[in-house]
Amino acid sequence: MWSAIGADWGRQPRILRSSQALGALLLQFYAAPASAKAPLSFLSGAGPRNVSTLTWGVLIISVLVVIITTAILLFATFARRERPPSSTSKERQLVSRAGNPVSVIYAGLILSTVVLFGVTIWTMMTLADIAAPPSKPSITVEVTGHQWWWEVRYLSDDPSQIFTTANEIHIPVGEPVAIKLRSADVIHSFWVPALSGKTDTIPGQTNTTWILADRAGTYRGQCTEYCGLQHAHMGFELVAMPKEKFESWRKDQLRSASEKSLASPGQRAFMQKCAVCHTVRGTRAGGRVGPDLTHLMTRSTIAAGTLPNRIGYLSGWIADPQHVKPGSKMPRLDINGQDLAQVRSYLETLN
Amino acid sequence: MSLIADVADRRLPVGSIGHHATGWWAMLSGIVTEAALFGYLLFSYYYVAVQQHTGSWPPELPSLYLALPNTIVLLVSSGAIWFGERGARRGNITEELFGIAAAIVLGIIFVTVQFFEWHNKAFSIQSSAYGSLYFTVTGFHMAHVIIGILILLSIFIWSWRGYFGPHRHSYVSIGTIYWHFIDVVWLAVFFTFYITPYLTGRS
């Protein structure tokens, strides 16, 4: 459907001259259920920082400008059509400089200046609106970009309230959340299209941004600054939930790993194979290279939004991460079937 | 009436003559791009300097003990080459050769002193961003001084062979303007690395 419009557009610009077609085009945009069909679309948002009003505004102005100029061009070209002269005819008639319509340029200049100044002011107003959150955020999340995953750390003045997770950010609905952005290696860019524009994570500096979700739901996020081999697979999820559910989620995340799994064969295998890189709080596993796995099973994706967190995918990922995500920092461990099953059953306890 | 009638019958200089020479205009354009080059280098310095939130910038207040006299040496060399070029324009080959030679000698003194100045620094190009900037920017300037000396040497040889005179001295003029440029750039570099730390009161 999209495609039809895009293609026809190129072939036959006049199609856009009818306002009906324009209406259809706009409807298509609105009708596209952004969250379901295209999880990274930002044409419909769920918070003030999504700036979809301004986006739509400049988009409509742009479409109108294209339609109007195309119409003028086609009229100018065909309304005064001359027979195509043969290439041998010399000294064809000229239009003299008399009646030089420079005034057209001035008129166009004034019109476009007015529109552009208007948009500049609108831009400034929007910028001022979203520069600072409506109220002081009570929650601060520090997000650190790694090649190719996201470390998520909930900050607090009280050290016992600090915890770390990965690739999944939970926030309460309806209140602004401050995001501090850092990088562990190269420049990445933090983006949750439905909620906010992009902010880069840059080594040696901490950027801050804020987000506010109006509606509960799961929003897709993605790294958008090219960061190497697996830039394509550096997604995350942002889950906006009612305040009380968020609080209970937070309490769960603060827990260390459950005691009952300690000293299982699975845990032994995990300590041997995985603990160098991964942390499981409450155990000796304290690696800082890869994501914190303390509550792995509460997350809905693995490998930074690459695969759903289901047991089959998880096994595949552990058995051969380089197949799923070539170049990933998670090495192929050449793990045997028995160890794999044990590690997997241990991971299943991390909820 | 045809335009050609207005311009015909005028005597026109032929060949590479003074500021009519194509090379003169090319050198002026070249100086613009070289000035831009140093502009970006100094931009890099100031940008990194204002982004410093911790630590000392510069690591030590630069000593003017060698740098200031050396700056004066370079300025004097500009006077010398001006004298030499005037000699070329007047057809006085002795003044021409003397001026160019003096500028070369002063240029070599500048380079030598600058090597000592580098040697005396407590930091290296690898020790910090400041060290990298200091040695790279002054190094770029040094490279230009050395190229300038090579240009002056060529002009000296050609003058020695009696190539230039009142009608044909565009080479001397072109070399001279380049040498002046190198001196002006040094003033900008000198001000940046040696004077601004005193002005900002950091140590």
Add this chain to the structure above:
Amino acid sequence: MTEIEYDRVPDVAEGGPGSELATRLRRFWEGRPGLYGWLATVDHKTLGIRYIVTAFAFLALGGIEALIMRIQLAQPNEHVLSPEQYNQLFTMHGITMILWYALPILTGFSVYLQPLLLGCRDMALPRLNAFTYWVFLFSGIFLYASFLIGAAPDAGWFNYVPLASIEHDSGPNIDFYALANIFLGISTTLGGINFIVTILRFRAPGMSINRLPIMSWGTLTISVASVLSIPAVSVAFFLLWMDRHFGTHFFDPATGGQPLLWQHLFWLWGHPWVYIIVLPALSMVSQALPVCCRRPLVGYSLVALATVLTMVLGFGVWLHHMFATGLPTMALAFFSAVSIIIAIPSAVSLFAWLATIWTGRPDFSTSFDFFAGFIIVFVIGGVSGFMTASVPVDWQLTDTYFVVAHIHYVLIGWNLFAVLGALYHWFPKMSGRMLNETLGKISFWFVFVGFNVGFFPMHITGLLGMPRRVYTYSADMGWGTLNLISSIGAFVLAIGLLITLVNVIRSLRVGVLAGPNPWDADTLEWATSSPPPPYNFAVIPTVASRSPLWEARLGEARSSTPERGFALDHGKETLGTTMLDAVPDVIVKMPEDSLAPLLLSLALAALFTTMMVEAWFWLIASVVAILVITMAWLWPRRSLGEIEGSTT
């Protein structure tokens, strides 16, 4: 010559083909035949065509890279390419198109046309002209040598640190890009200087600055901009190379360096560069479109002013590439405003073209088709740029396929459409033969449809959130259909370009003979034969208006004399004029063919190769070779009027 002359009253003559004067000039200006002549030529017409052919070869390379990527992206989760292969391809595609195609193609047209437009016999610095061509060629070969060892640059064309630092990219990939970029920068900077001097000093008598052909305004403007901006990127790549190999810390935050310094230096060059690679194309449209519309350009002064103003503002918007880096709100507001305002001068050109078509009589030639198509894509590329200028919107659009669509509308739309129109317009001048109009029109429709089918959907993929530079995407993102359409469009576009290639090859052999002025155009290049003789004009024309060949029919004073003027036949000579009024100022002695440009560029290639392989002894040897060749090149010559003295 037995006597050195310091000044002379130049002879005024009438010159035509076959005249005794023409025969004499040919003897002075015609290069030697054979291999020596081929390697040593300094004729701007030969060099211009070489630039054009070489730039199209790079367009073909970049295009093939693009088509391979489009196969990979046609469907979700394709495995045609590995991530590393994809990253090298998209990086090389960007570098090739932006640096080795987009400006060199325009340089080619300018090198060929400027001396003809201005009424002189060659570029101001003919040997430098040959040198810049060879450097352009060798730097491109240097860059592509990286493919041979499987280590092409892979950090994107803007090559952000720390991704491009030795810690994160330890192979030679980035070094190829860094050194090739500096190498090419030498060519571009010196080429800019050559154009500045040519346009300011080598215009026909009477061609005061307000009569400068509009195309020369474009070239002059971007040449000044090149000279001012290229040092930024050369510095950036040099500092990066130092960081990578000599332990410096320009970009390393741990020791006081700044990763963002890279972005500032890069975009201080990069944004002006965007205008540098489109303004000459726009000015070619402003030059040729009025001919297709049978009238002078509407609003010449405004268009010239807009060209300069766009470039000036173009230096003030570099930060809009860095809106997401965490800048202070004041800076965002300022740079956002300038980035929106910069659309105003572009609008001037647009209205001038529309008014020219409206009040003219379009001839519906293939050139006109390309220019009309150009105007449509110009507007689309313009408004999508306007959208990204608004900071809050840009925070959403940046680094998505919307920006990919935008840059392709600008680079293909503003550059390639104009170039193809210009090719159909000026090919008869260059070859003496017409291109086939039927094939031309077929080619146009393939290119126009293919381009829009290929790139318009990318706006929508961008709005649906597809990030740029991803080697694949998953099916549940909803981008599959749009990407498939884009891939199909890309191939249609490629077919359209192939048709023009066929047309060119065919016309070179069987095309209709063009004659001096097949389009009945108004400027000086059409006052000489097609192709022009080695000396361009038998006499230096004099000019009294912007349309010297149309004066009579436009009812203006008939005072330009394209066929009557200074003969300047005491050897290889042309006329230098004053900067603003173009009053005759000096008779310039022009150099003979020379091998020095080729040898010097080979020595430079050796220098960059030794830097690449870190062979320090050979590096010093290369430097010595460069000094020796330069000295030989510049050694004062009696024949060029550089030496004082009475007789030889």
